Amino acid sequence: xxxxxxxxxxxxxxxxxxxxxxxxxxxxxxxxxxxxxxxxxxxxxxxxxxxxxxxxxxxxxxxxxxxxxxxxxxxxxxxxxxxxxxxxxxxxxxxxxxxxxxxxxxxxxxxxxxxxxxxxxxxxxxxxxxxxxxxxxxxxxxxxxxxxxxxxxxxxxxxxxxxxxxxxxxxxxxxxxxxxxxxxxxxxxxxxxxxxxxxxxxxxxxxxxxxxxxxxxxxxxxxxxxxxxxxxxxxxxxxxxxxxxxxxxxxxxxxxxxxxxxxxxxxxxxxxxxxxxxxxxxxxxxxxxxxxxxxxxxxxxxxxxxxxxxxxxxxxxxxxxxxxxxxxxxxxxxxxxxxxxxxxxxxxxxxxxxxxxxxxxxxxxxxxxxxxxxxxxxxxxxxxxxxxxxxxxxxxxxxxxxxxxxxxxxxxxxxxxxxxxxxxxxxxxxxxxxxxxxxxxxxxxxxxxxxxxxxxxxxxxxxxxxxxxxxxxxxxxxxxxxxxx
Ligand code: ADP
Ligand code: MG
Numbered sequence: 001x002x003x004x005x006x007x008x009x010x011x012x013x014x015x016x017x018x019x020x021x022x023x024x025x026x027x028x029x030x031x032x033x034x035x036x037x038x039x040x041x042x043x044x045x046x047x048x049x050x051x052x053x054x055x056x057x058x059x060x061x062x063x064x065x066x067x068x069x070x071x072x073x074x075x076x077x078x079x080x081x082x083x084x085x086x087x088x089x090x091x092x093x094x095x096x097x098x099x100x101x102x103x104x105x106x107x108x109x110x111x112x113x114x115x116x117x118x119x120x121x122x123x124x125x126x127x128x129x130x131x132x133x134x135x136x137x138x139x140x141x142x143x144x145x146x147x148x149x150x151x152x153x154x155x156x157x158x159x160x161x162x163x164x165x166x167x168x169x170x171x172x173x174x175x176x177x178x179x180x181x182x183x184x185x186x187x188x189x190x191x192x193x194x195x196x197x198x199x200x201x202x203x204x205x206x207x208x209x210x211x212x213x214x215x216x217x218x219x220x221x222x223x224x225x226x227x228x229x230x231x232x233x234x235x236x237x238x239x240x241x242x243x244x245x246x247x248x249x250x251x252x253x254x255x256x257x258x259x260x261x262x263x264x265x266x267x268x269x270x271x272x273x274x275x276x277x278x279x280x281x282x283x284x285x286x287x288x289x290x291x292x293x294x295x296x297x298x299x300x301x302x303x304x305x306x307x308x309x310x311x312x313x314x315x316x317x318x319x320x321x322x323x324x325x326x327x328x329x330x331x332x333x334x335x336x337x338x339x340x341x342x343x344x345x346x347x348x349x350x351x352x353x354x355x356x357x358x359x360x361x362x363x364x365x366x367x368x369x370x371x372x373x374x375x376x377x378x379x380x381x382x383x384x385x386x387x388x389x390x391x392x393x394x395x396x397x398x399x400x401x402x403x404x405x406x407x408x409x410x411x412x413x414x415x416x417x418x419x420x421x422x423x424x425x426x427x428x429x430x431x432x433x434x435x436x437x438x439x440x441x442x443x444x445x446x447x448x449x450x451x452x453x454x455x456x457x458x459x460x461x462x463x464x465x466x467x468x469x470x471x472x473x474x475x476x477x478x479x480x481x482x483x484x485x
Contacts, residue, residue, distance in 0.1 A: 004172035006210065006244050013210045013247070015240040016217060017176050018168035019232075021183055022161050023193035024137065024201040025068045031136050031160035032059030032102065039199050043142075043153035051158040053098035058286050065160040066290065067300060068192040069109050069134050072162055074301045075186050076129050078113025082294060084133075086287045089279045095139035095152050103163075105281045108133035109290065115166075115186070116309055117178040118327045127179055128167030137161050162193070168207065168217060173233035180204060180229050185308050185331050197227050204232050208239045210247065218243070219253040223267050226260050235260035239267050311336055319348035328356050334370045335360075341377035346384050354380060358398065362405045374408045375401070383411035391415065393422045396468055424471040426478065429462070432470070433482050436461045447483055458483065 005012035030037060033050035050057045073080050085107040088100040110132035116124050139157035143150050164183065170176050184195040184202060195202050204226050209218035223239060226232045238260075243253050257274075258267040283289075306314075308330045315326035315336075329339045329352060343351040359380065363373060383401060386392045392400060392415055403414045415421055423429060436458060437444050447454040458479055463470055 004174070005213070006240060008244060008248050011212065013240075013244050014213045015171060015173075015236070016168050016209045016211060016220075017170035017172075017236055018207040018220075019166045019170065019176060019179060020205040020207070020222075021164040021166075021180070022137075022203045022205075023072075023164060023183075023187055023195075025065050025134075025160035025162055026192055026194060027062060027064045027068060027160055029062050029064070030158040031062055031065050031134065033158050035158065037159050039201075041155055043151070043155060046155040047157065051097075051154055059102065059284075061287065061290065062160065065134060066109070066292075068160075069132060069162055070292070070297060070300045071190050071304060072164075072187065072192045073110030073113065073132055074297075074304060075190050075192075075307055076110070076113035076115060076132065076164070078129055078132065079111035080292065080297050081107065081109055081111055082292045082297070083107065084109040084290045086134075086284045086290065087281045088284050089135075089281055091279060093138065093141075094150065095141045095154070095157065097139070097154065097157065101136050101138065102284055102287070103135035104133035105276075107289075115179060115182055117175060117182050118312075118323075119174065119178055122323050125169075125175065127169045127175075130165040130167050132162055132164045135161050135163055168209075168220075173236045176206065176236055177229050177233045180232060181331065182308070189307055189333050190304055197229070200227065203227060206232055206236055206239075208236050208243070209253070210240050210243045219255050221253065221256055221258050221267070222273065223258050223260050224270060228262075231260060231262050234262075234265055235267055238265060242267065305333070315339075319343060319352070321348065321352050325352050325356055328360075332370065338370055338373075338377045342381045342384070344381075346381060346388075350384055351380075354384065354401075358401055362402075366405075374406075375404050379404060379410045386411050386415060390424065390471065391422060392420055393469070393472060395472075396420050396422070420469060422471050423466060423469045424474050426474060429466070429470050429475055429478050430482075432462050432465045433458075433475075433479055436465060437482060444483065448485060455479070455483070 004015055006015065027037060029035065030051060033048040035048040035051055036046045038046070050059055070080055084104055086102050087105040089103045089105070090100040092099060108131045112131070113129035115127045115129060117127055118124050137156045137159040139152055139154040141150050141152055145151050166179065170179055187193040188195045193201055206223045206226060207220045208223065209220040211218040221239060221243070223235045226235050239258070246253060255273045257270045259270045260267050311330045312326045315321050315329060316323060321329070330336045335355070339351060339355055342355065359373065359375065363370060383397060383404065387394055387397050400411055400414050400420060403418065404411060407414065440461070443454055443457065459475060462475055462479065
């Protein structure tokens with residue numbers, strides 16, 4: 001059970017959350033113009049006459065963006081609507097030169113679907129998707145260039161967004177985080193959004209309300225444009241507690257749009273909630289309804305790669321991984337591929353452990369993605385092979401791995417250069433054992449008089465004398481024999 005209840009004076013409160021995710025579509029051109037979409041270009045260098053809303057300019061839909069939305073709908077196990085309609089959503093803002101945003105309202109391209117979220121305790125829950133629609137992004141107002149003027153950058157104006165709306169099915173900040181992670185993972189697998197929250201390609205509005213368990217839904221507040229998963233979770237937590245305090249004090253929640261201040265960790269009023277009728281939605285007369293050919297939709301359906309959930313199930317069934325480890329490995333296509341390359345013909349659980357603990361630990365420290373890992377899958381596989389065939393001991397493998405991370409060299413090269421090859425040669429071990437026994441004559445006598453526990457001490461001493469390179473099994477056998485006298 002991942003629902004998080006907040007204790008009140010007359011019993012607990014349940015948190016109810018629905019998320020709206022704005023995902024920037026991966027496409028070289030905008031939704032209705034041929035202007036480029038690359039991130040980080042100089043202001044106003046990627047603006048066509050359509051994006052600038054020059055009189056008489058007409059939008060032409062970009063087929064790639066439609067295909068991306070359909071792919072995403074299929075991946076969300078959602079209904080694809082063969083006819084959808086683009087509407088004008090009217091409002092004034094300086095970064096919206098047309099005075100309206102082209103969006104979809106009553107007839108979106110994608111209808112109901114589902115997302116399975118994976119929770120820390122290993123359980124899963126299914127969250128309903130209400131809809132996915134295509135819409136244009138707005139430009140960006142810049143208020144920090146000049147003290148008494150605002151500037152507008154229209155590079156982003158007209159870029160295609162998919163708005164993915166969830167049902168109010170989420171019950172805790174943890175679930176909201178798991179939902180965002182899963183949606184992002186799916187989008188990245190199918191290449192429809194890069195999921196980069198820092199660059200704003202994935203933005204989230206969180207709708208939050210509280211209620212007594214079993215009661216109808218309470219009044220919600222919407223927290224706009226939160227740009228990291230951690231902040232979404234913090235914002236929800238703060239907001240739910242704020243609402244509980246108001247209700248416990250006998251007050252009522254005003255439905256409104258709020259902002260999350262990440263520095264203060266609190267939400268505050270931005271504006272009272274607008275209603276749909278405030279936007280005067282109507283079908284855009286410049287655009288025909290979008291009609292999809294069912295055969296083409298099937299073709300798109302057939303083009304999808306294996307998605308995270310089926311891949312996770314396969315990793316559990318075929319490789320014997322725990323649901324948790326499988327979930328960690330499949331979160332990114334690249335780490336799943338890396339794992340399969342290492343596990344091929346090797347001990348899959350060892351491969352999984354080395355990747356999720358040692359490799360991910362190192363990549364985290366270095367701030368690198370797995371695509372840029374200094375240790376390739378082949379190199380990590382080589383390290384596992386050296387342990388399997390006894391060339392190095394398990395205890396030295398971590399040192400070898402650390403050197404591989406640092407130098408980018410393969411395992412054998414590191415072992416040779418550092419002379420870390422495991423010593424199985426009995427005479428070398430014997431010499432070390434005899435040296436230690438001579439130096440520790442008193443302890444040897446104690447051992448022989450029955451103090452068995454000292455055995456571990458001798459193992460440690462000999463190992464240390466041999467720089468950790470002795471084959472542990474050979475060392476144990478020899479030592480036992482020698483100590484027996
Ligand atoms: P709007 O445009 O008003 O934001 P949408 O239909 O686009 O409306 O989105 C509504 C979002 O709010 C959905 O994600 C939905 O699940 C969520 N939601 C609706 N009612 C509640 C509620 N009482 N508590 C929490 N979330 C809610
Ligand atoms: Mg909304």
